[in-house]
Amino acid sequence: MAVRFFHWLDESISRKIGGLSTVLLTFILALVLYSIVQLREISQEIQELAQIDVPVSELAAEIEVLQLEQHILMERLHYELRLSDEKNFQSQKLMQEKFADYSVRLKDNIHALTRLIKDGLEQGKIVKEVPAHQAVIAAFAQFETARDEFHHNASKVLQNDAHLVSEQEWQELEKQDQALDQHSLKVLREIESITADISAQAEEHERRFYYVNTGLGISAFIIGINVTLLIIISFRRRMRHINSQIDNLYKSITGKQDAINADELSPQGRDELAKLAKDINRLMSQYSEAVVHRDGIEEALIRQATTDNLTGAHNRYKWDEAAKALLVKTKSGITSSIILLDIDNFKNINDQHGHNVGDKVLQNLVNDINELIRQSDLVFRMGGEEFTVLLQGCDLQKAAAIAENIRAELQVAPRNEIPQFTASFGVTELRSHDSLESLLERADKALYQAKAQGKNQVCIASND
Numbered sequence: 001m002a003v004r005f006f007h008w009l010d011e012s013i014s015r016k017i018g019g020l021s022t023v024l025l026t027f028i029l030a031l032v033l034y035s036i037v038q039l040r041e042i043s044q045e046i047q048e049l050a051q052i053d054v055p056v057s058e059l060a061a062e063i064e065v066l067q068l069e070q071h072i073l074m075e076r077l078h079y080e081l082r083l084s085d086e087k088n089f090q091s092q093k094l095m096q097e098k099f100a101d102y103s104v105r106l107k108d109n110i111h112a113l114t115r116l117i118k119d120g121l122e123q124g125k126i127v128k129e130v131p132a133h134q135a136v137i138a139a140f141a142q143f144e145t146a147r148d149e150f151h152h153n154a155s156k157v158l159q160n161d162a163h164l165v166s167e168q169e170w171q172e173l174e175k176q177d178q179a180l181d182q183h184s185l186k187v188l189r190e191i192e193s194i195t196a197d198i199s200a201q202a203e204e205h206e207r208r209f210y211y212v213n214t215g216l217g218i219s220a221f222i223i224g225i226n227v228t229l230l231i232i233i234s235f236r237r238r239m240r241h242i243n244s245q246i247d248n249l250y251k252s253i254t255g256k257q258d259a260i261n262a263d264e265l266s267p268q269g270r271d272e273l274a275k276l277a278k279d280i281n282r283l284m285s286q287y288s289e290a291v292v293h294r295d296g297i298e299e300a301l302i303r304q305a306t307t308d309n310l311t312g313a314h315n316r317y318k319w320d321e322a323a324k325a326l327l328v329k330t331k332s333g334i335t336s337s338i339i340l341l342d343i344d345n346f347k348n349i350n351d352q353h354g355h356n357v358g359d360k361v362l363q364n365l366v367n368d369i370n371e372l373i374r375q376s377d378l379v380f381r382m383g384g385e386e387f388t389v390l391l392q393g394c395d396l397q398k399a400a401a402i403a404e405n406i407r408a409e410l411q412v413a414p415r416n417e418i419p420q421f422t423a424s425f426g427v428t429e430l431r432s433h434d435s436l437e438s439l440l441e442r443a444d445k446a447l448y449q450a451k452a453q454g455k456n457q458v459c460i461a462s463n464d
């Protein structure tokens with residue numbers, strides 16, 4: 001479940017919002033449905049109370065009162081009959097009429113009450129305590145039968161002359177009357193109990209409605225807040241990731257950082273932000289490749305622009321740049337020297353062995369020099385068969401020794417496809433006031449001297 005939830009966090013933004021809305025709407029729908037059911041039940045209970053049980057209770061209370069009044073009337077009649085005079089006889093007549101009136105009213109009330117309950121049951125207005133309501137109808141039917149019997153007996157007694165009514169007959173009648181009192185009271189209590197039960201049920205439903213609705217409302221709120229927070233956190237995580245990618249891209253473009261390894265920033269998730277992060281990653285990887293490619297091309301171009309194609313030595317253009325830099329260093333006290341060398345009788349080699357062999361001689365010369373100098377020293381082809389060697393941090397004596405070493409090696413080095421050859425050397429130290437021209441001029445003079453003195457030798461530039 002938790003895994004599914006976190007998987008869902010990676011979904012697209014619209015799916016996330018859709019999911020969140022579905023959860024909340026389902027919750028709210030459940031809340032509304034529950035509320036409708038509860039409210040219908042409460043409304044039914046209140047309707048039943050208002051339309052049936054309260055009127056039934058009132059009728060039952062009236063029946064009870066009539067029954068009691070009838071009882072009191074019987075007591076009075078009994079008392080007055082004992083006096084047995086004319087006046088009492090008249091009173092007896094009056095009471096007979098009243099008694100008849102009570103009977104009619106009692107019957108009417110019983111019928112009204114019974115009809116009310118029966119109609120309620122038939123029309124579906126009574127859904128609570130159905131058996132109890134049916135029991136009330138049965139109890140009143142019994143009450144009516146007992147009351148009819150009492151009425152019949154009482155009418156017989158009252159129609160007789162007062163002297164002829166025995167004490168035993170009176171007591172019998174009173175007993176029946178008391179039984180009717182108790183019966184009506186009992187049914188009244190039952191009706192009250194039904195009313196109280198339904199009221200209690202309605203209250204219970206109201207209470208439950210209140211608690212469940214409050215609980216569900218609070219739960220929906222908490223779920224909503226938590227899910228929203230989780231979505232915000234997941235968005236922020238993605239945004240941080242994207243920001244860091246853009247930051248890296250920016251640094252990489254501005255050269256503050258090397259090309260980025262896109263795999264290190266591999267984004268997770270399937271939403272729009274993750275897609276954006278993936279696109280940026282792809283862009284970065286393409287950019288990195290482009291940077292590597294561009295660096296390669298740049299390097300090749302620079303090499304091409306600064307290297308002599310035939311020999312692999314640096315070219316004249318590079319000489320200018322390197323010699324200028326070394327002259328600047330010379331001004332700050334660093335001693336450096338150069339060797340200017342030229343192959344002896346190179347024209348003869350070309351003429352005798354061909355231009356290709358001449359080329360190989362040039363290549364051999366550069367290879368031999370490179371083997372005899374330090375890595376920090378640089379060889380330049382100045383043109384034709386003339387070369388310079390730039391010796392940084394090297395004074396005149398050391399430079400002359402290196403030149404002599406090269407000269408001697410060239411002379412004895414075994415050659416396979418090319419003829420033996422020699423070279424002449426002019427050596428000079430860089431001076432703080434030197435320009436490129438003055439430096440080369442001095443070296444050239446020394447070289448010229450070496451050539452003039454018979455070639456295959458090293459000459460050091462004079463101090464003038």
Ligand SMILES: Nc1nc2c(ncn2[C@@H]2O[C@H](COP(=O)(O)OP(=O)(O)OP(=O)(O)O)[C@@H](O)[C@H]2O)c(=O)[nH]1
Nearest residue numbers: 342343344345346347348350355356358359384385
């Ligand atoms: N094979 C080949 N020959 C070249 C190249 N550049 C210049 N040369 C030749 O080098 C020769 C230079 O001849 P010169 O200037 O007379 O010099 P040299 O014959 O060495 O005579 P000295 O310098 O006095 O010893 C010319 O014949 C050029 O054609 C090159 O790249 N390849």
